[in-house]
Amino acid sequence: MEKKTNILLIYTGGTIGMVKDYQSGALKAFNFEKLMENIPELNQLDCSVTSVSFEAPIDSSNMDTSHWVSMATLIERHYNEYHGFVVLHGSDTMSYTGSALSYMLEHLSKPVIFTGSQLPIGDLRTDAKENLITSIQLAALRENNEAVIQEVCLYFEYKLYRANRTTKINAEHFEAFASLNYPSLVTSGVHLNVNHAFLFRKKKSEKLKVHKRMDNNVAILKLFPGLNQAVLQSVLNTPSLKALVLETYGAGNAPTEDWLINDLKEAIAQGLHIVNVTQCSGGSVLMGQYETSQQLQKLQVINGKDITTEAAITKLMFLLGSDVSHQRFKTIFETSLRGEMG
Structure with a gap:
């Protein structure tokens, strides 16, 4: 029994x-x-x-x-x-x-x-x-x-x-x-x-x-029409920042302004992990589908696919706390660990 x-x-x-x-x-x-x-x-x-x-x-x-x-x-x-x-x-x-x-x-x-x-x-x-x-x-x-x-x-x-x-x-x-x-x-x-x-x-x-180490040196930036360079740089230049969830439009689209792309490129070159997540309630990031996401794809921005912002920010804390190597970080983030992404 x-x-x-x-x-x-x-x-x-x-x-x-x-x-x-x-x-x-x-x-x-x-x-x-x-x-x-x-x-x-x-x-x-x-x-x-x-x-x-x-x-x-x-x-x-x-x-x-x-x-x-x-x-x-x-x-x-x-x-x-x-x-x-x-x-x-x-x-x-x-x-x-x-x-x-x-x-x-x-x-x-x-x-x-x-x-x-x-x-x-x-x-x-x-x-x-x-x-x-x-x-x-x-x-x-x-x-x-x-x-x-x-x-x-x-x-x-x-x-x-x-x-x-x-x-x-x-x-x-x-x-x-x-x-x-x-x-x-x-x-x-x-x-x-x-x-x-x-x-x-x-x-x-x-x-x-x-796992008990969660690294909270992370941030979320939601894109909006009229976002200016000063705001973007203030976020990217946050002391000790290691990773950023970038909430983009639709299927992962962002403005093609040179200053935006250049600032993101520089931040990534300096070691910042940037994850592309859609700000839509449902749906998935499909980088490269439109011209407005092709540049993010070229920058090797991490593809958040259909992950929620909540699951993305906590996954960043978890991976940063787990000492995942910089080289493997993108690959591991883009892999579903607990069924959090498709």
Whole structure:
């Protein structure tokens, strides 16, 4: 007989963990030790749930690389004790954290599912209970004595997505996230419909390897009509800058102004890694398709293909922290490591 599935719930902060003080109307942090008491529905789940909280829960707007390391370390520490992990996180930067953790947790063979909510758990119309309960169910899904989900995911409003494919698209709707370049992995209806063909599977039976060095000497520059040379140079000349995500137009297009091309060329010659990512919500960079991207291609700008900005910036932090050689950097970035790009 298969033993009961153990799930670790990690609360980092965010709206989902807030309850309303009905006397003052203020929101305060939820006591997760009283989880079963506050959400009795969890007792119906056929798994054991243990919770651990950050000592000081944080708003996800304050999330940084040190918090990602804390999460990765918690998962590493408890990896052999639990069958799956659910991380409760504020929705604002959840796609960044989910993307970062996907790189940091190499050879993952268990689910790490991020979720949160738009309304606090104690609110009358909250989306928190459904998101939390289904995330735990998904983390506990097993077939042939192994986890169905073996990657870092994000669950919100009846859909499970690969975390490094997501973007937050709405601050008010319950459907806060989208994965425009990759299908959802599971749809939650009367049944949980698993899209098995799109699940990520590691190629080797290697043990979990946790990477804890993330180099944040990176930046994002979004192109816009009227961008001037002074602004571009102020970004390119940022002290210690090692990599730049350049959000271009459409399929990877940029102005053909001589000063723009020359400044980018010089920055690359001095060792800056520049990644071409489209600022469109969906679609892919196709460098060389138009004259306005041919020059970027000639400069050997890294092709971001259909990667999200969130997955691109965290991938740069990860690769820079992993001491990838300058010669191999472009090739490795353009290779899908955790299913983050097509």
